[in-house]
Amino acid sequence: MNLRRNFLSILFFISAITISFSQVSKRSVEASRITNSPKIDGTLDDVIWNSLPKYGNFNMLDPGTEGDISKGYETEFQLAYDDKAVYVAVYLNDLDPDAIASQFSQRDDINVQADYIAIALNTYNDGINETRFGITSAGTIFDSKISINNEDLGYNVVFEGRMSKDAKGWYAEFKIPYRALRFPEIEVQDWSINLYRKMIHINETHSFAPIDNTKGKRTQYNASISGIRNINPPTRLTLFPFAQGVVSNFEGETETSISAGMDIKYGLSDSFTLDATLIPDFGQAAFDNVTLNLGPFEQTFSEQRQFFKEGTELFNKGRIFFSRRVGNRPSGPLEELGEHEVIDEFPKRVQLLNAIKVSGRTQENLGIGIFNAITERTFTAVRDSITGTIREVEVEPLTNYNIVVLDQQFNDNSSISLINTNVVRDGHFRDANVTAVVFDVSDKENTYNTSGRAIVSNVNLATGNQSGLRTELDIASTQGKFRYRVGHDFANTTFDINDLGLNRTNNYNNFVAGLSYEIFNPTKTFNKYRFQLTARHSRLYKPSVQTQNYINFNSFFVLPTRFAFGGNVSWDSKRDDYFEARVAGRFVSFPESVGGRVWISSDFRKKFALDSGLGCRVAFDDPQRQYYIDFSPRYRFSDKFNMILRSDFSLRNKNFGYVNIIDDEVILGQRNITSLENAITASYNFDPYKAINFRFRNFWTTVDYTENIFFELNEDGTRQLASYDTTDEDPNANFNIWNLDLSYTWRFAPGSEATLLYRNQIFNNDNESTVNYTESLGSLFDQEIQNTVSLRVTYFIDYNNLKTFLKKDS
Known part of the structure; x- marks a missing residue:
C-alpha cells in the first residue's frame, strides 16, 4: 500500500505543476x-x-x-x-x-x-x-x-x-x-x-x-x-569493422591473440537508429584508477568502453543503469564448494558476446530506447587442496541484460520517463527487474523546477522474491541571482538495483536544503562568483533514528585574468554508520568534526599553469586528524606538446575502522593511513589526426596498525579497548600499483582509426605498513611486470559509398 501511495503522490504532483511553455527564441534563419x-x-x-x-x-x-x-x-x-x-x-x-x-x-x-x-x-x-x-x-x-x-x-x-x-x-x-x-x-x-x-x-x-x-x-x-523541406536522405547504414592483435608477456610466459569484430549503425527510420557490436573486444580500454578499498562497499570505476559511452543518454535516465555490470566480474559459484576445495584464480570478467541499442524520438517528442546484451557462460577451476583434483565450476551462467526506456518530453522544458531494466540468468540463479519513473518539470517562466524519481526493485532469489523502493524529490528555484532548493531522499531496507544498476546504501530517509547566490555578468573585480550553503539531515528509515547532520558552505571566484580560487568549509555532526560494522543492525559512531579545503587555478592561457588545493578535517573529542594536498602543474611546450603532472597526498592519523569479526564480536582498529597518487599525462600532436599519448599513474597507500590499538564495538556504537592477535590475519597493508600507457593514434580517414598501444603494469600488496614511498617502490619493482603490445585498426564504411563503388567497379 505504501508503494502505491508514493507513486500516486508523485504522479499527482507532476500533473499539478505542468504548465505550457512557449519557445523563447525570436531569431530565425533560412x-x-x-x-x-x-x-x-x-x-x-x-x-x-x-x-x-x-x-x-x-x-x-x-x-x-x-x-x-x-x-x-x-x-x-x-x-x-x-x-x-x-x-x-x-x-x-x-x-x-x-x-x-x-x-x-x-x-x-x-x-x-x-x-x-x-x-x-x-x-x-x-x-x-x-x-x-x-x-x-x-x-x-x-x-x-x-x-x-x-x-x-x-x-x-x-x-x-x-x-x-x-x-x-x-x-x-x-x-x-x-x-x-x-x-x-x-x-x-x-x-x-x-x-x-x-x-x-x-x-x-x-x-x-x-x-x-x-x-x-x-x-x-x-x-x-x-526552408528545409522534401529531403530524401540516403540509407543510413554504416559499418565499423575492426581487427586487433595483442602480445602480452607476464612471468616469462608470452601470449598472443588476434581478434576481429564489427560495430554497426543502421537507420531504422529517419528518427530511430540501431547500434550493434558483434564479437566485441575492449582490450584497448583505458586502465581503471584502482585504489585500496577499506570501506564496506564495492570499488567501482567509470565506463571506458566506447560502445557503452556513446549514445546512452536515454538509457541513463533515472540512473539505474551502470554499464560496467555488463561483462563485469562473475556473480559467484552456482554450487557450494567442498570442504577442502579452493578457487586459486577467480575470473576477472565475463565475455560479452554481443550488444545492441535501438534509440530515437518520434515527431511527438516520445523518446524510445531498447538495449540488449548477452554474456557467455563462465567457468573457473576448483582445486581440492587435499587430493589435488581439479574440476570446473560455473561462476556465471549465460545472462541477458535488457533495458526499455520511454521518455516523453513536453512544453519545451520538461520530461517524464519510464525505464525498466531486466537481468535474466540461465537456470535458477538470480534474476532482477527494476522499474523507475523519472520526471523533470519546469514552469512556463522557468522560475521553478521540480525533479525526482521513484524506483521499484525486484530480485528473484532462491529463497523467494524481494522488492524494494527508492524515491527522490527536489524542488528548486531556477531564476535570478538568489536560488534555493529543498529535497527528500528515501529508500527502504530491501531496495537493491545492483544487478544492472549501482546503489551502495539503502534504508535511509534524508532531507536536504540549499541556498545559493551567483552573478551572471562580470563586475569590475570578478568575472564570476558564487556562494552555496547546503544543509542535510540524514536518518534511517527503519528504525527511524538520526544518523547525521551536515552543513557545507562553498565559494567560487574567477578574476578577469582567468585566475580562479575558492574553498569550502563543512561541519559534520556525530555520524552513526550502519554499514561499517558489516553486521545488520549494528553501527559504528564516528565523532563530530569540522574541515575544509581551499584551492587555486591559474590562467591556462599561459604556458605554465597550476591547480592546487589544501585541506584538513579535525574531529572533536577524538584524536582523528586528516590532512590532504593536491598539486597539479602543467606546461605547454608548444601548440603540439603539452604535459600535465598531478600529485595527491593525504594523511589520516588516528583513524579507526573495521578489521574483523571474531565470535560475533566486531573488531575495530586504530590506524594511520598514508596515500600518495602521482600521475602524468602528456601528448604530442603532429596534427589533429595523429598523436603520441602518454598516460602514467602510480597509487601508493599504507595502512598502519602497529600502535596495536584495537577495539570491540559496543551495541551503542561506541568502542572499548580489546586485544587482537594479528598473527593469522594481519590488517597492516602496503599497497602499490603502477600503470603506464604509451600509444600512437592515427585517424587516417573520417571514422577510421589505427592505434598502437604499449602498456605495462605492476602490482604489489603486502603487510609492510611502516615502509616509506621509496622502499615501497623497491618492493613494487621486485614484482613481475606485465607488458602488453596491441594494434587495433577500425575502418569506417558507408553503405552508400560502398554501393556507388561497386556500381562503378561493375
Missing part, C-alpha cells in the same frame, strides 16, 4: 537548398557560398551577456542543404589573427588552449534536444548530444569539418550527413540552430541567438530554421 555540394576544405572559396545569405550579429554570452561585441570580432555563417547533408560555412573575424589560441589536440578534446566554433542543431525544435558539431582553430573536430541537464560527450558520429586562417581571422566549413542526425519523417522540417564561438585570447564566448543566463536552459533560446 536554409538554402543546393544542387552542387561544396568541397569541405575550410577555405570557403566554392562558388556556392557566394550566392547564399549570411547571418551574423552575434551576442555576448560569457563572461556575461551585457555589452556589444567589439568591432573586428564579428562572426557570420551560411546554411545550406541537399539530399545528403547539411552544410555550414562560418567566417570568424579577429583583429589579431596571430594571437588566436591554436593548441593541437585530438578528436573531442576541446579542453585545450584553442578557439572553437560549435553548431547546435535541434532537429525537433523542442527546446531540449541538440546535437553539437564543432571545430577548433587548430582543426580538431568534436561533437556531443544535449538533453535535459545532460551533455553526452561520448557521443561520436562521422561528419566532416575543416578550417583555414588568413589575415582577417579564421574560417570553418562543415558537412553534417543526415546519418549523423535524427529527425521526423515529415515534408517540412521544423529545426532550430545556435552557434557558439569561444575566443581564448580575449576571454569571451559569443552566441548567435541571444541567451538569458539567469533562467532556463541554453537549448531553449535557439533560432528557428526555415
Whole structure:
C-alpha cells in the first residue's frame, strides 16, 4: 500500500505543476537548398557560398551577456542543404589573427588552449534536444548530444569539418550527413540552430541567438530554421569493422591473440537508429584508477568502453543503469564448494558476446530506447587442496541484460520517463527487474523546477522474491541571482538495483536544503562568483533514528585574468554508520568534526599553469586528524606538446575502522593511513589526426596498525579497548600499483582509426605498513611486470559509398 501511495503522490504532483511553455527564441534563419555540394576544405572559396545569405550579429554570452561585441570580432555563417547533408560555412573575424589560441589536440578534446566554433542543431525544435558539431582553430573536430541537464560527450558520429586562417581571422566549413542526425519523417522540417564561438585570447564566448543566463536552459533560446523541406536522405547504414592483435608477456610466459569484430549503425527510420557490436573486444580500454578499498562497499570505476559511452543518454535516465555490470566480474559459484576445495584464480570478467541499442524520438517528442546484451557462460577451476583434483565450476551462467526506456518530453522544458531494466540468468540463479519513473518539470517562466524519481526493485532469489523502493524529490528555484532548493531522499531496507544498476546504501530517509547566490555578468573585480550553503539531515528509515547532520558552505571566484580560487568549509555532526560494522543492525559512531579545503587555478592561457588545493578535517573529542594536498602543474611546450603532472597526498592519523569479526564480536582498529597518487599525462600532436599519448599513474597507500590499538564495538556504537592477535590475519597493508600507457593514434580517414598501444603494469600488496614511498617502490619493482603490445585498426564504411563503388567497379 505504501508503494502505491508514493507513486500516486508523485504522479499527482507532476500533473499539478505542468504548465505550457512557449519557445523563447525570436531569431530565425533560412536554409538554402543546393544542387552542387561544396568541397569541405575550410577555405570557403566554392562558388556556392557566394550566392547564399549570411547571418551574423552575434551576442555576448560569457563572461556575461551585457555589452556589444567589439568591432573586428564579428562572426557570420551560411546554411545550406541537399539530399545528403547539411552544410555550414562560418567566417570568424579577429583583429589579431596571430594571437588566436591554436593548441593541437585530438578528436573531442576541446579542453585545450584553442578557439572553437560549435553548431547546435535541434532537429525537433523542442527546446531540449541538440546535437553539437564543432571545430577548433587548430582543426580538431568534436561533437556531443544535449538533453535535459545532460551533455553526452561520448557521443561520436562521422561528419566532416575543416578550417583555414588568413589575415582577417579564421574560417570553418562543415558537412553534417543526415546519418549523423535524427529527425521526423515529415515534408517540412521544423529545426532550430545556435552557434557558439569561444575566443581564448580575449576571454569571451559569443552566441548567435541571444541567451538569458539567469533562467532556463541554453537549448531553449535557439533560432528557428526555415526552408528545409522534401529531403530524401540516403540509407543510413554504416559499418565499423575492426581487427586487433595483442602480445602480452607476464612471468616469462608470452601470449598472443588476434581478434576481429564489427560495430554497426543502421537507420531504422529517419528518427530511430540501431547500434550493434558483434564479437566485441575492449582490450584497448583505458586502465581503471584502482585504489585500496577499506570501506564496506564495492570499488567501482567509470565506463571506458566506447560502445557503452556513446549514445546512452536515454538509457541513463533515472540512473539505474551502470554499464560496467555488463561483462563485469562473475556473480559467484552456482554450487557450494567442498570442504577442502579452493578457487586459486577467480575470473576477472565475463565475455560479452554481443550488444545492441535501438534509440530515437518520434515527431511527438516520445523518446524510445531498447538495449540488449548477452554474456557467455563462465567457468573457473576448483582445486581440492587435499587430493589435488581439479574440476570446473560455473561462476556465471549465460545472462541477458535488457533495458526499455520511454521518455516523453513536453512544453519545451520538461520530461517524464519510464525505464525498466531486466537481468535474466540461465537456470535458477538470480534474476532482477527494476522499474523507475523519472520526471523533470519546469514552469512556463522557468522560475521553478521540480525533479525526482521513484524506483521499484525486484530480485528473484532462491529463497523467494524481494522488492524494494527508492524515491527522490527536489524542488528548486531556477531564476535570478538568489536560488534555493529543498529535497527528500528515501529508500527502504530491501531496495537493491545492483544487478544492472549501482546503489551502495539503502534504508535511509534524508532531507536536504540549499541556498545559493551567483552573478551572471562580470563586475569590475570578478568575472564570476558564487556562494552555496547546503544543509542535510540524514536518518534511517527503519528504525527511524538520526544518523547525521551536515552543513557545507562553498565559494567560487574567477578574476578577469582567468585566475580562479575558492574553498569550502563543512561541519559534520556525530555520524552513526550502519554499514561499517558489516553486521545488520549494528553501527559504528564516528565523532563530530569540522574541515575544509581551499584551492587555486591559474590562467591556462599561459604556458605554465597550476591547480592546487589544501585541506584538513579535525574531529572533536577524538584524536582523528586528516590532512590532504593536491598539486597539479602543467606546461605547454608548444601548440603540439603539452604535459600535465598531478600529485595527491593525504594523511589520516588516528583513524579507526573495521578489521574483523571474531565470535560475533566486531573488531575495530586504530590506524594511520598514508596515500600518495602521482600521475602524468602528456601528448604530442603532429596534427589533429595523429598523436603520441602518454598516460602514467602510480597509487601508493599504507595502512598502519602497529600502535596495536584495537577495539570491540559496543551495541551503542561506541568502542572499548580489546586485544587482537594479528598473527593469522594481519590488517597492516602496503599497497602499490603502477600503470603506464604509451600509444600512437592515427585517424587516417573520417571514422577510421589505427592505434598502437604499449602498456605495462605492476602490482604489489603486502603487510609492510611502516615502509616509506621509496622502499615501497623497491618492493613494487621486485614484482613481475606485465607488458602488453596491441594494434587495433577500425575502418569506417558507408553503405552508400560502398554501393556507388561497386556500381562503378561493375
